[in-house]
Amino acid sequence: MIEARKLVKDYGTFRALDEVSFSFEDPGIFGIIGHNGAGKTTLLKCMAGLIRPTAGDLVIEGIDVRRDPARLKETLGYLPEESRLYETMTVENYLRFFGEIYGIPADECRLRSEELLTSLKLDSGGKRIGELSKGMRRKVAIARSLLHKPSLLIYDEPTSGLDPMTSRYIIDYLAHLRDRCRKTILLSAHNLYQVEKICDQVLILRQGKVAAFGTMDELREDFGSLSYQIRFVAADVRTLPPSLTFKEEGGEYVAVAESMDDLNLVTAAVASAGGTVRRIESRYLSLEEMLLMIGK
Numbered sequence: 001m002i003e004a005r006k007l008v009k010d011y012g013t014f015r016a017l018d019e020v021s022f023s024f025e026d027p028g029i030f031g032i033i034g035h036n037g038a039g040k041t042t043l044l045k046c047m048a049g050l051i052r053p054t055a056g057d058l059v060i061e062g063i064d065v066r067r068d069p070a071r072l073k074e075t076l077g078y079l080p081e082e083s084r085l086y087e088t089m090t091v092e093n094y095l096r097f098f099g100e101i102y103g104i105p106a107d108e109c110r111l112r113s114e115e116l117l118t119s120l121k122l123d124s125g126g127k128r129i130g131e132l133s134k135g136m137r138r139k140v141a142i143a144r145s146l147l148h149k150p151s152l153l154i155y156d157e158p159t160s161g162l163d164p165m166t167s168r169y170i171i172d173y174l175a176h177l178r179d180r181c182r183k184t185i186l187l188s189a190h191n192l193y194q195v196e197k198i199c200d201q202v203l204i205l206r207q208g209k210v211a212a213f214g215t216m217d218e219l220r221e222d223f224g225s226l227s228y229q230i231r232f233v234a235a236d237v238r239t240l241p242p243s244l245t246f247k248e249e250g251g252e253y254v255a256v257a258e259s260m261d262d263l264n265l266v267t268a269a270v271a272s273a274g275g276t277v278r279r280i281e282s283r284y285l286s287l288e289e290m291l292l293m294i295g296k
């Protein structure tokens with residue numbers, strides 16, 4: 001369980017996080033989204049114990065992060081927005097180096113590294129890290145974050161700057177870590193389609209405050225449906241009120257209503273013209289539309 005209560009982070013006189021509260025039940029994937037500068041990285045860094053919150057409570061897996069950030073080390077794998085890797089090392093040496101830092105015995109570290117590189121489909125062919133592509137480097141950083149088998153992963157923009165195929169591979173890999181390895185993953189991302197696809201709960205930050213929080217279904221409920229599409233048949237559409245706009249599609253007619261009131265007007269008009277409503281579909285806001293609605 002990850003719980004934040006009235007979390008505040010000030011940088012000097014600037015308040016980057018303003019009484020942020022939420023709780024995540026693990027295992028799961030939790031997305032933190034918001035416009036540039038909303039406070040996502042600040043929140044992730046607080047949760048990773050890398051910066052100290054100014055006020056409020058933050059408890060992760062029973063560890064009070066404000067009091068005892070060092071205790072998080074074993075439980076946590078952190079992937080910063082931009083990983084500074086050791087350019088002149090090979091991938092294998094790099095992972096061995098971090099294995100030593102984590103106190104993993106050499107044989108076990110080699111086995112774990114091989115497993116991770118295989119599951120991430122990363123074959124560096126003995127190249128130095130500085131010679132690898134961006135996607136490969138991201139995978140190396142992900143492998144490093146998993147080396148000590150942490151139960152909690154904090155990933156800042158895991159797919160930023162990656163091509164769609166690599167990006168999708170990493171997203172699917174994160175889902176695999178949750179579903180098969182029971183990991184809890186907190187991530188920030190600007191690719192909202194991906195967040196919508198894999199996150200169990202989403203926190204939307206706006207200027208350091210919580211603008212919305214919940215499962216995708218809860219957020220859709222909160223934001224309301226955008227429109228209703230009414231499919232109907234009518235023997236003679238000339239009897240429909242001239243104000244009703246609709247189009248013909250596959251032998252049916254389709255009208256769009258922007259609100260529940262509008263929807264009632266359309267269905268009443270169809271009925272009074274002797275028509276029949278075949279289907280009403282509501283189209284919910286996408287996460288991107290919600291973020292645009294919330295504004296900067």
Ligand SMILES: Nc1ncnc2c1ncn2[C@@H]1O[C@H](COP(=O)(O)OP(=O)(O)OP(=O)(O)O)[C@@H](O)[C@H]1O
Pocket residue numbers: 011014016034035036037038039040041042043
């Ligand atoms: N070390 C710092 N000192 C002063 N202000 C900072 C510092 N780090 C971040 N900020 C400010 O805090 C606010 C939140 O920054 P943060 O990096 O957390 O946002 P973000 O949501 O991750 O943005 P982005 O999507 O652009 O990465 C910004 O206004 C930023 O300028």
